[in-house]
Amino acid sequence: MASHITLLHTSVWHRRDWLLRVGVSLCTTPVLAQSGGAATLPVAQSLPDELARALQKKQPLIVMVSLDGCVFCLQARQSHLSPMYKAGVAIVQVDMRNNQPVLDFAGKLTTHDQLTRQWKVSITPTLLFFGPGGKEVAERMEGAYLPDFYGPYLEDRLVQGRKAL
Structure with a gap:
């Protein structure tokens, strides 16, 4: 039973770590891509x-x-x-x-x-x-x-x- 709880606890931490990494990459990807020029469009001025x-x-x-x-x-x-x-x-x-x-x-x-x-x-x-x-x-x-x-x-x-x- 103790090993089942340890496995569950470890699984939750792996899932949280994965979600954190995905969340961070989603948050930073637009900034990096926009600043790199590959995904930019001209900004409307007139x-x-x-x-x-x-x-x-x-x-x-x-x-x-x-x-x-x-x-x-x-x-x-x-x-x-x-x-x-x-x-x-x-x-x-x-x-x-x-x-x-x-x-x-x-x-x-x-x-x-x-x-x-x-x-x-x-x-x-x-x-x-x-x-x-x-x-x-x-x-x-x-x-x-x-x-x-x-x-x-x-x-x-x-x-x-x-x-x-």
Whole structure:
């Protein structure tokens, strides 16, 4: 009986140690990856200018609403959005709960957080697809999708957005 209690006690400590390690790695991974440049996107500064550049390429402007520390945001950036940006797709990032200034589509100064509230975004990551006049031209992608389906759903939204231009 004493050996069973010792084994149970040891098992609990191994489980706690494992959970602690996983928790620490999840907390530090976004910071390390974002600072490494591999999973970064340009931060939105002037939506009218960024939209104009996208429309010149006959593309919708993709705006990723992110949250600092969001593991699913990091995955979307690393797996899909950063490579697309590097390939020339117009993408910017707006950070929920961030007071960084940005010009909205009307040319009015606001903050990233105010934009996310204005757009009624409550889940990260959320991708929005904007066309002329700052109007959404495709269905939003809200939250995490299964990794195997994220790319096809994203491509579908881009097709929708391009057709609406």
